[in-house]
Every structure is written in structure tokens, then in C-alpha cells.
Amino acid sequence: MSLVRGLYSLAMWAAQPLLRRKLARRGRTEPGYLAHIEERFGHYGTPPSSGWVWVHAVSLGETRAAGLLIEALRAEWAQRGWPFRLLLTHGTATGRAEGQRLLRDGDLQVWQPWDTPAAVGRFLSHFQPVLGLLMETEVWPNLVAGCQAHGVPLALANARLNERSLAAAQRLSALSGPAYRGFRAVWAQTEDDAQRLRRLGAPVQSVLGNVKFDARPEPQQQALGQALARRLQAERGQRVVLLASSREGEEALWLAALRQSPPLPGVQWLLVPRHPQRFDAVATQCQAAGLSVLRRSQWPAEVWADGGPLPPTADLWLGDSLGEMTLYYSLSQVALLGGSFEPLGGQNLIEAAACGCPVLMGPHTFNFADAAALSLAAGAGWRVADMAAALQGLHGLLAQPEDLRTATEAARAFAAAHRGAAGRTARAAAELLA
Structure with a gap:
């Protein structure tokens, strides 16, 4: 030795x-x-x-x-x-x-x-x-x-x-x-x-x-998420935007940008922290900022039944479950990539692409540098300078549904190609x- x-x-x-x-x-x-x-x-x-x-x-x-x-x-x-x-x-x-x-x-x-x-x-x-x-x-x-x-x-x-x-x-x-x-x-x-x-x-x-490109979306979760997304748009005129796998510090950035940004009409925000031990703290932080918060664990089981009720309205849905990222991505029109708005290297964007969910990523994606570059080149995502720019970008994207549909198909093709x-x-x- x-x-x-x-x-x-x-x-x-x-x-x-x-x-x-x-x-x-x-x-x-x-x-x-x-x-x-x-x-x-x-x-x-x-x-x-x-x-x-x-x-x-x-x-x-x-x-x-x-x-x-x-x-x-x-x-x-x-x-x-x-x-x-x-x-x-x-x-x-x-x-x-x-x-x-x-x-x-x-x-x-x-x-x-x-x-x-x-x-x-x-x-x-x-x-x-x-x-x-x-x-x-x-x-x-x-x-x-x-x-x-x-x-x-x-x-x-x-x-x-x-x-x-x-x-x-x-x-x-x-x-x-x-x-x-x-x-x-x-x-x-x-x-x-x-x-x-x-x-x-x-x-x-x-x-x-x-190897992560070989992941396939869980079929039942994907079907449930897509069905709920269609019902939300048809019955409430809402589209879901996801802050995916957020890390410590990023929720504060998001809340600050949210206060300074014009309202996003027809958007239901969904936030899923990366680590389960932070679920309670993030819920408390968002409530202290004046948002009403509904946790995924509080959704009635009848949400998934044919003709069942939609989840109750709230400023923010908090994804406080494990193993349901396919559900969350399939429910969402677009996602903000957690870990990329602080110098943490970014979370796995491949899972989002496989579910057909394009991503807005911050400047810090060094943990998935190659995947991020390929995603951008394929038209499956967009790079933004910070959280404020991400919310500004959302206004433009949500106003151009055809661009979002194109990015959705590009995301699926990008995941399948690798x-x-x-x-x-x-x-x-x-x-x-x-």
C-alpha cells in the first residue's frame, strides 16, 4: 500500500x-x-x-x-x-x-x-x-x-x-x-x-x-398522465408546467422569478423536488411565499377513474411521491430541468425526452453535458440563462402550440435514436x- x-x-x-x-x-x-x-x-x-x-x-x-x-x-x-x-x-x-x-x-x-x-x-x-x-x-x-x-x-x-x-x-x-x-x-x-x-x-x-437512453416510460403511468393532461386542457383550459427534480436553492429562484414575471394564463404549476426528505420543507417554503399547495399524496384516488374528478385546484401541485416521474413528465407540456439553475450539474433530461416532454435547461448541465448538447441540437430542449429567462421563455412557448408539438416529437425521436x-x-x- x-x-x-x-x-x-x-x-x-x-x-x-x-x-x-x-x-x-x-x-x-x-x-x-x-x-x-x-x-x-x-x-x-x-x-x-x-x-x-x-x-x-x-x-x-x-x-x-x-x-x-x-x-x-x-x-x-x-x-x-x-x-x-x-x-x-x-x-x-x-x-x-x-x-x-x-x-x-x-x-x-x-x-x-x-x-x-x-x-x-x-x-x-x-x-x-x-x-x-x-x-x-x-x-x-x-x-x-x-x-x-x-x-x-x-x-x-x-x-x-x-x-x-x-x-x-x-x-x-x-x-x-x-x-x-x-x-x-x-x-x-x-x-x-x-x-x-x-x-x-x-x-x-x-x-x-x-445506458439511461434505454429507459422506456412506464406504460400505465404514461397513459394516466397523458389522459389527465387532455382532461385538464379540455375541462379547465389548463396546461401543466413542471419544475422537475429541483434541488436546494432552486425553489427560491423559481419563487423569486414567479413574483417578477407576468402571470402565465392557463398554467398549472407542478413541482417535484429531487430528494424526498425535502418534500415537507419545500411545501412550507412555497406556502410561506403565499402559494396554495396541493400535494400529490392528497389527490383523491378517483382522479384516475373514468369520469372521476380532476385534482383540486391550487397555485402549485407538489409531487411528493417516488417512482412517478413518468406520470409527471407525461402530464406536463414542458419542464424546467432541476439541478441546472444552480451549479449542480443538472438532472437526467433523458427521462423527460422519452416521455415526450421538452425541457428548458439552465446554464449548469455538466453532469449530462453530452445529452444536453444532443437534446439542444435535436430541438428537444432550449437553453436559458437563469430562472427568470426560463419563465420569460415559457410565455413565448405556450403562445406557440405548434412549436411545442414539434419539440415534443423531437424529444421522443431524440430519446429513441440513442x-x-x-x-x-x-x-x-x-x-x-x-
Whole structure:
């Protein structure tokens, strides 16, 4: 072990009590963080086992992408006549909750081991995976080194790296360099990602595209959202505009812009915070600004029945549910892309495009730079300077329904044109194992 990784390992070991306190604090609002805490330190309630195909997806977005890849892996393994046993790991409660839906009989789900040599060693000895696939950006020095020591072929799948993360990794090159070089393979989303990863020494084998393009809208949610949108326009003359996956600080920007902007006639605003632990705080913030707020959880069940009532009117509908983004995007004429109006990198605009919902995006989309550029080129979205400009743009768009219809079709075509990365990655993973 190098001196630098030794110091890093010592720091991670010393931080374990802080991690326990953080989990206890997060667990007050998200009880999932209180479950199976000892797994994070490499202690498990199941007997030792082996033969696992291990996929690590840290949080909600990565887990949704992992679900697409796992489906393709199952198909690839079945075609080759190989047994498939999934070991799925996460770092967040929302990721683990989403991951439960991906499990089949014989699969297993545990927490990602804290990145100390001891916890990583216990994890690898206990499960003895035959292959490890880390999703997108999950590069942990001791985890990579542990896989090398245990002979576990490890790949970084759907890999991305923006300029900001590259600069940070270069500043810590004595630690990050061996970690990136320690992968058996790296499969990048775009050629730009590949070039940045290679600058850190990563063994980029190929550019396979973004697995998230393989997501298909959930059919029932899509049908319900579209039907409700038609009824709102026919019966109330309303169109829904969505602030999608908003992050902390963006609601304040939206409220300020709303106060200064002329009213948008016939618009029903829908706001969906990115993190569920913020639902209550966002509702309170919007009510304090003088808006009436109706939460999705307060809609009567009869809304979805034929001839049922529409949701009650309010200045703002708050989407306080998980797993319903297809419903929200299908209900909306256009969306403001959360995470892009503060320097947070933007949220996943591919999901919106697949539902035929064009997006207005702010200046900060570095987490999805390639997808954002492709979306703009395809006519599936528009770039604006800030939240005030987004609301100004909405006035023009809503006054031109033909332009919105064109953008809706462009969004669907854009999403469909880039599918196939999940299958390509599954084949690459099989070849790596073979």
C-alpha cells in the first residue's frame, strides 16, 4: 500500500464514528439509513457465498440505470447458458429502496462497504464475486485495490467524468491515479468522457453510449398522465408546467422569478423536488411565499377513474411521491430541468425526452453535458440563462402550440435514436468475464 493510500485509509478508519452519527441523523427523516448498518462495515447476516455478479449503484439515478443494465445482463447470461446471481450494493436509502424492485429469487442486496481495507476485505471475502460493475462515477481507492488483491475483475460501466471532477482527481492524482488504473475495463458514455478518463490512466476499452437512453416510460403511468393532461386542457383550459427534480436553492429562484414575471394564463404549476426528505420543507417554503399547495399524496384516488374528478385546484401541485416521474413528465407540456439553475450539474433530461416532454435547461448541465448538447441540437430542449429567462421563455412557448408539438416529437425521436447501450455493455461485461 502506498503512503498516500495508507493515509487515506487511516482517515477513512477514523471517520467511522462520524459515519455512524451521520446515518443516525439521516435516519430520523429516512428510516432506510437505520437498516442493516453493520453491512457498511463488512458484517453480514447471511452465510459466506460465491459466484455473484456484483453491481454497485450508489443512489437513485444510478440504480435506475443499473436496472436497465441488469435486465440486459440477465438476457446475455441466459443466452450464454451461464447462471446469474445478482449482488446489488448501494450507498443511499433511496438507491436501496429502488433496488429492491430489481431483485429476483436468489439475488441479494447489501450496503456498499465503507472504503477501509478491512471492510472491503470482509465484503469481498464474504461474497467472492466473479465480476464487479461499478456504475458511472463510483471510484473508491480501497475498493479497487481490494478487487485487484482478490482477483475480482472490476469494470466502471456507463462511465462519465466531467471537467470539474477531472480537475479534482488530478489534484489528488497520487490517490486517484492508481484507482482509475486499477480497473480491468472502463466503458465510457461519450468520447469526451473517454478522453478525460484516459487522462487519469483509466483503461477505457470502448465508448458504448449512455445506458439511461434505454429507459422506456412506464406504460400505465404514461397513459394516466397523458389522459389527465387532455382532461385538464379540455375541462379547465389548463396546461401543466413542471419544475422537475429541483434541488436546494432552486425553489427560491423559481419563487423569486414567479413574483417578477407576468402571470402565465392557463398554467398549472407542478413541482417535484429531487430528494424526498425535502418534500415537507419545500411545501412550507412555497406556502410561506403565499402559494396554495396541493400535494400529490392528497389527490383523491378517483382522479384516475373514468369520469372521476380532476385534482383540486391550487397555485402549485407538489409531487411528493417516488417512482412517478413518468406520470409527471407525461402530464406536463414542458419542464424546467432541476439541478441546472444552480451549479449542480443538472438532472437526467433523458427521462423527460422519452416521455415526450421538452425541457428548458439552465446554464449548469455538466453532469449530462453530452445529452444536453444532443437534446439542444435535436430541438428537444432550449437553453436559458437563469430562472427568470426560463419563465420569460415559457410565455413565448405556450403562445406557440405548434412549436411545442414539434419539440415534443423531437424529444421522443431524440430519446429513441440513442438506445442500445445496455445491451452493448452487457456483452462487454460477458466478454470481460469470459
